[in-house]
Amino acid sequence: MGSIAKGVIHQGQVVATYRKAKDWSQSDLAEVLKIDLRTVQRMERQAFIKNLDRREFLAGILEIPVALMGLENDQKLAEKVQRVLNHDRMAFFEQEMEARRSLYHTGGTICAACGLDAWIRELAEFIELAQGTGWQRRGLVLLTMSYQLQICVSRDLLDFAQAQEAGHKAYQIAQELNDPELLAATMAHQGIALLQEEKAIEAISYLNGGLEVVRYTGFPGIRSYILQALSEAYAKTQQSRECWQSIHLAERALEQYRQTQDYSKTQLFASSIIAQKGVNAVLLHDYERAEALIDKALMQYNPTFIRGRARLLAQKAEACSGLEMAEESATIAEEALRLARSVGSRKTTERIQSLHSRFQESRWRKERSVVRLGALLAR
Numbered sequence: 001m002g003s004i005a006k007g008v009i010h011q012g013q014v015v016a017t018y019r020k021a022k023d024w025s026q027s028d029l030a031e032v033l034k035i036d037l038r039t040v041q042r043m044e045r046q047a048f049i050k051n052l053d054r055r056e057f058l059a060g061i062l063e064i065p066v067a068l069m070g071l072e073n074d075q076k077l078a079e080k081v082q083r084v085l086n087h088d089r090m091a092f093f094e095q096e097m098e099a100r101r102s103l104y105h106t107g108g109t110i111c112a113a114c115g116l117d118a119w120i121r122e123l124a125e126f127i128e129l130a131q132g133t134g135w136q137r138r139g140l141v142l143l144t145m146s147y148q149l150q151i152c153v154s155r156d157l158l159d160f161a162q163a164q165e166a167g168h169k170a171y172q173i174a175q176e177l178n179d180p181e182l183l184a185a186t187m188a189h190q191g192i193a194l195l196q197e198e199k200a201i202e203a204i205s206y207l208n209g210g211l212e213v214v215r216y217t218g219f220p221g222i223r224s225y226i227l228q229a230l231s232e233a234y235a236k237t238q239q240s241r242e243c244w245q246s247i248h249l250a251e252r253a254l255e256q257y258r259q260t261q262d263y264s265k266t267q268l269f270a271s272s273i274i275a276q277k278g279v280n281a282v283l284l285h286d287y288e289r290a291e292a293l294i295d296k297a298l299m300q301y302n303p304t305f306i307r308g309r310a311r312l313l314a315q316k317a318e319a320c321s322g323l324e325m326a327e328e329s330a331t332i333a334e335e336a337l338r339l340a341r342s343v344g345s346r347k348t349t350e351r352i353q354s355l356h357s358r359f360q361e362s363r364w365r366k367e368r369s370v371v372r373l374g375a376l377l378a379r
Helices: 011-021 026-033 037-043 052-062 072-084 087-106 109-113 116-129 135-156 160-177 180-196 200-213 220-236 240-260 272-283 287-300 306-322 326-343 346-360 368-378
Strands: none
Touching (some): 011 026, 026 037, 087 135, 109 135, 160 180, 180 200, 200 220, 220 272, 240 272, 272 287, 272 306, 287 306, 306 326, 326 346, 326 368, 346 368
């Protein structure tokens, strides 16, 4: 590469040489810089690239020595750009996002929360450096999804103020990106947080708003996810007809999702519809139906999704309690409590605490299993 500089450095030739060294075409570079092909062709003919920001980004993405791009007087900034902006870094963030989402479902709230704030700050720094490149939008999509994950983690920890703040940030970015799927997913997560805060009426408003965003844009996966949450909100407000209508629509949307293999930024599971029907039946006090549905869902439920399994078991314990099966209810609640504590799900733990409080006020308060559950809760 020494041949590119004889006397006066021709910056356009430098760019072309380092681009070819990375085995990139001019079209590849144009895509990364978010400019058209002709601009790249013209730039590579220029002896001096006037746009300082573009020179900084080129030095970073093509790993060009800063002196060759006239950046030696801003060495600190140039080194930072060169270190941070590269394909490996973008791939790292995308893989980390998938890993954290998976960890939330399998390892639980505590594992997913570990280092999440610091990781979000690091991603935001990357996006700031990536302004004007093709990585900026990809980074913003990931940042939106990171805030969505923060909503989930915060609501599990009963930190509803932080969940609300994360939802606001996610919504702002999704609006800036004009991405209906991200907008709808954010509203879904906000609605579920409100459900867990026992604000079902407000949740219905958010969830219906999310449905409206994707009404004419497809996305059967996110529609099914929202409709499932909406069915629970209706069940909590004892609107039985609306509840079962919503879950029926969710089932239909899930069938479309499987047929089209539509990409959704929100995960769906095969047992989710059955499980949601069971949860709804508990809330509507149809306990026999609830127990049968939850048992069926648990048979199909992915055993690695500990957080979700703990919630289902807690709901089954409530159904058994409603059927006046105190011994079985308390025993199931014990299992749910151990799972919930292992993944840091405070919401499920709180649900079991409420169940035990009701036992304490009933004729079953001295039952051995109820006493054992109380001792476990007291630890």
